[in-house]
Amino acid sequence: MTNLKSSLDPRRAPAEVLVSSVNTPTASPCSPKSGSSAPSPGVGRRVLATVAVEKGSPLLEAAGTGDFETVGLLLRSGTQGGVDEKDRRGNTALMAAAMNGHTETVGRLLGFGANIEERCHLYGNTALILAALSGHAETVDFLLHSGARAGEKNKNGNNALFMAARDGHTETVDVLLRSGVQLPGNCDNNGNTALMFAAMHGHTETADLLLSSGARVDDANSNGDTALMVAARDGHTETVSLLLSSLSADQLEQTNKEGSTALTMAAQNGHTETVALLLQKKADVAGSLERERERAKSVASKRGHTEVVNLLEGRTEAEGSLTKGEGDWVKRQRESWEPIADVLRGGAVVLWPLPALQLLLSRNEKIPKRQEVEETLRRLGWSDKEAAGMTELRKKLEEAEFPSRSGLTVVCLSYPWLSREHPDPECFHLQKLCEQLSSKWWARGEAAAKVAVFWDFMSLFQKPRDERQDSLFKTALENLDLLYSSTHTRVCRSTAVSPLSLNPLSFNERGWPTFETFITGFKPPNLIHLISMDSNASSVLLTPACPKTFDKILNTKIFTNGADAEIVKALYRGFVSRTAGTIRAFSFAGRREFSDESADSLTSLLRFMREEALIAAAVTQCDLSYTSVSHAAVVKLLGELGKVHRLKRLLLKRMAGTAALKALRESFEDGEMSELNFLDLRDSRGVDGSCVSDLEVICKESQKRKKKRLDVKLMRTPLARNTAAKEQLQDKEFAREFVDLELQFE
Structure with missing residues (x-):
């Protein structure tokens, strides 16, 4: 602990910054849920983040942007409100620095006496909870070593562990567990556990860590929902598979207060692969399940989920409904x-x-x-x-x-x-x-x-x-x-x-x-x-590119041994043919250096894999949020992503506009995006009233697919503030027709 703190002495200007932050989305420290960001990479340099700290407080602004030197200067000269000065929401400089992963600035503020347990007014979050929410494992680790209490909860009963688990920040969860956080009996005001938070959002790696650390798989919240139920409800097949491996036959039959099981929930929402997996498991361990199968068939039929009904009636085999490589x-x-x-x-x-x-x-x-x-x-x-x-x-x-x-x-x-x-x-x-x-x-x-x-x-x-x-x-x-x-x-x-x-x-x-x-x-x-x-x-x-582009770039590089160039070119072709096709997620969120050139490079690789190498991309998620890519480059990449048949989640926070919505519309009209079930457009200033017609078509086309489920996040966009546009998209007839569609504006 001593060595860790001495490397961040708050009263000296460091010769070399040891801990960094990743560029983070625009967020206020007191926000209950501010877009997820990647955990701090700890790359040995300071990267200034863009934050929405309220204007008027130089100290909070400097802390929120990681301006270590200015924070020190202001505190030495004396600020009107002192080191724990608050804005009108109750945010302090320590909270602003912690949420944006500026560990060095956190150290400086604590050195000047900042209150580590101070809470913001609205939700009662501490600096530790905010750092965990954003997935800054290094900052969380430093705060814990500096005396922050891991078990402290906000007004909703959420502690740092719950926040980290909810957004799938596995490393942050690991840091908190190593600090001695207890899992049994640890729940929020509604009885939700860290495992439930991870499961309901499909964070399988986080769930695996929690299970191996002693989380109880059969815990139920105040509604009787278990981790398996909330994972099945939202069709997180891999998470369901992981949880099933830890369940007994009796636990598999658990029902909530409404009498629903995991199978019923998956069927109601049309998650064919999840239903298939549950049927396989139940057939193995539970024998007869006719009563439950009938109820699941009834709710699936009411929602128009033909594939699920056929599966439950035995017209299609469960094993055949599972995509190869999915589930386990x-x-x-x-x-x-x-x-x-x-x-x-x-x-x-x-x-x-x-x-x-x-x-x-x-x-x-x-x-x-x-x-x-x-x-x-x-x-x-x-x-x-x-x-x-x-x-x-x-x-x-x-x-x-x-x-x-x-x-x-x-x-x-x-x-x-x-x-x-x-x-x-x-x-x-x-x-x-x-x-x-x-x-x-x-x-x-x-x-x-x-x-x-x-x-x-x-x-x-x-x-x-x-x-x-x-x-x-x-x-x-x-x-x-x-x-x-x-x-x-x-x-x-x-x-x-x-x-x-x-x-x-x-x-x-x-x-x-x-x-x-x-x-x-x-x-x-x-x-x-x-x-x-x-x-x-x-x-x-x-960014990985097609072999031809890589070869051109490599020809400009120098090798100590000139003969190595051809060896490296062959190795890269091997990487593309063997490894690139197995990658499940493209995530460049918050990386300002991800530019048009990077997006074009990725587009060229996907096109090469599809047209020349004949390799089917296994990508299920693409996250371009808060990068530096232009709308034109996003549109080009979307044209290629539309042909990636397994793509389920597309995150374009702050990156979408009218051109991107038009490109998405065309993809849906062409029968592409066949498995996309999550579209995140939050914070996109270009998503306004002019996008309504494109969104309507996307919604209608999505409901013609076999897999109808589609959640669209529109929070903090101009469209979300356009009353007329919202009413058009939330029209009762429209909503009644598309029961597997969810448009979220706030």
Whole structure:
């Protein structure tokens, strides 16, 4: 705790900012639900966020934008209201900084005596609750270490854990659970638990963590609804599958106060795949279910869900109604980790525990090549106990279902070699890596022993190699994309070049780092950490593109070994053919560097996969919210996304306009967007009264699909404030005709 706080001394100007924030959506700290944002990536630099702090308070404005220096200046000179000055809603500077993930500014405010338990007037949220709501795990961790109480609840009975679970901020949930938050008996004013919040929004990974941490799957809220029921109600098939694996036959038959079961709820809302999965499970464990089947058939028939009725009547088989690859989240995680585990088991790649690197740094020993690592560690005093721990770590990674289920973390280093003979002769990258990892909640203290690091020079056989080693080296190269692109790994980018380097080329000019940056382009921001940077690296976002575009870009880069260029081009083609088609989510939310060029790159990749590689994209979610993409580029991308048949969720917060609505309308009219069930247009200034006719067509066409369900979020748009337009879309006849359509304006 001492080291963590000293790195954020509130009374000094830091030479290097260690903790960052991601660009966040416009939000007021006291908002009960302000669009979700990605967890803070902790990239080692400060990125100013756009926030809606009320004008008039220089301190709150500076805190909300992460202006560390101005906050200090104002507090030293004395502000009229003091460090806990509030706006009319009861927001403080600490709340504004916490909600936007400005951890350094939070530290400075606390150093000047800010009240960590202060609450805003409207909902009673604390700084900790607001940080959790936005998914800023690093900020939550810092607040907890600074004395914030994790169990504190707002006026609705929601605490930080519930807020994080609701929006699927798994890392934030993990931080809170590690702090000792209790799960049994922990619920809001309506009896909802953290597991229910995760389940009702389909956050399967978060639900898995909660279950493994002791959450009770059969807990019911005040209406008698369980986590399974709320997941089934909204058609979250993967979450339902996960919950079913933890339920007994008796628990599967639970009903709420209205007498409804999970099967009835799924049938009523037309979720065919969820119904199919429940029928399979019930047939396996519960024998006869005729009475429940009849009730489910009745409610599905009233809502016009023909596919569900046919399924319940036995006209179609349950197994045939499940899309291949859908439903079993755990199986998909296992299958995505297994190829990496194979490479580890075969010896092509070796991962090293973080304490081994820390030992090297403590002795000022440059990293040895793979063939010499164990000998070097023994020479430096690596004990038998530490060696046994290293063996156990590797065994767990090779045998685990996937790392997170065993509490393990895999880190891959992306960096420029600083000389031809040795990648880090002065321990420049080693020092940056160890310092940064030691500040992370998932690698600090005892957790360091559960962190396994991939560093090419230490993890792959280096020259001179014998025949066996050379064969394993080639196998490792062929599988590099798996390590860097996997959602089971974190990538640390050390992009700076030491002033003493024999190779002065910047990170962005080099070939191998370009490849690594491209293949990590789909990773969530919280899995990418910039631990040191050159002057250009902060603006780099290379979105995966089609091979032809990648080859053109690579031709402008420099390799220490010129022959590597063709190897890298072949590796990228392998990434596209093997890995790109398995990616389930494109999420660039809040990343200002995601530009028109990035969107065009993504469009070209999708088109290549469809037209040339004949690879069906597995994408179910695309989130472009709060990026820098123009309406024209959004329209081009929508034209290609319409042909992605599995797309279920499309988030365009602040990005949609009349052109985007027209493009969506055309996609629906052409029979595309066949599975889209969630469309988020919140905060889009271009969605106004002129979009009503397009929205009407989208609504009508959606109800002609086999899967009719469509939720459209229109909050904080001009259309939501247009009374006449709202009345037109909320017309009783219109609403009665389309019972599986939900338009939300506030």
